[in-house]
Amino acid sequence: MQLYVKNSSIITLPKIKDNRDGNLIIANSLKEIPFEIKRVYYINQLENSVSVRGKHAHKECEQVIFCINGSFLLGLDDGTTQQKILMNQDNVGVLLGKMLWHTMEDFSPGCVLLVLASDYYDESDYIRDYEEFIKLSAKT
Numbered sequence: 001m002q003l004y005v006k007n008s009s010i011i012t013l014p015k016i017k018d019n020r021d022g023n024l025i026i027a028n029s030l031k032e033i034p035f036e037i038k039r040v041y042y043i044n045q046l047e048n049s050v051s052v053r054g055k056h057a058h059k060e061c062e063q064v065i066f067c068i069n070g071s072f073l074l075g076l077d078d079g080t081t082q083q084k085i086l087m088n089q090d091n092v093g094v095l096l097g098k099m100l101w102h103t104m105e106d107f108s109p110g111c112v113l114l115v116l117a118s119d120y121y122d123e124s125d126y127i128r129d130y131e132e133f134i135k136l137s138a139k140t
């Protein structure tokens, strides 16, 4: 998997496979995750397969998003380049850096998203209007 958008990268977590006893996957703050983790949230029960979540960018908050079960399609847009990534590996995440418009869609049955964030929830950090995002991203 290769990323073409700005302010993003692939983050692979160490995975200890215990064969039939399952997997253990580890995320360390300031090691694999390139910021201090202040917030963790997860999204499950995605029963509406046509729903599209996200559709925003963050001004300052950085996040790493994982699909820890099932699969979904992650859309990234840095204001110039767009890319869609199939998220289907439990230990492979994507850094959602500042000013990166993102969408999540095409959720498989049983899909679970896990997000590690660099800051607490703050609605004023969101850009939810795409035209505003394009204007602001042109200035950065």
Ligand code: T46
Binding pocket: 039, 041, 043, 053, 054, 055, 063, 065, 096, 115, 120, 121
């Ligand atoms: C993101 C993507 C990947 C809170 O009150 N606290 C929180 O920490 C979060 C994350 C959300 N909320 C509230 C805000 C909304 O009223 O939960 C509601 C749903 O949030 P939103 O529509 O932003 O959900 P998504 O799935 O579109 O986006 C979420 C995160 O909000 C966002 O930061 O980058 O996941």
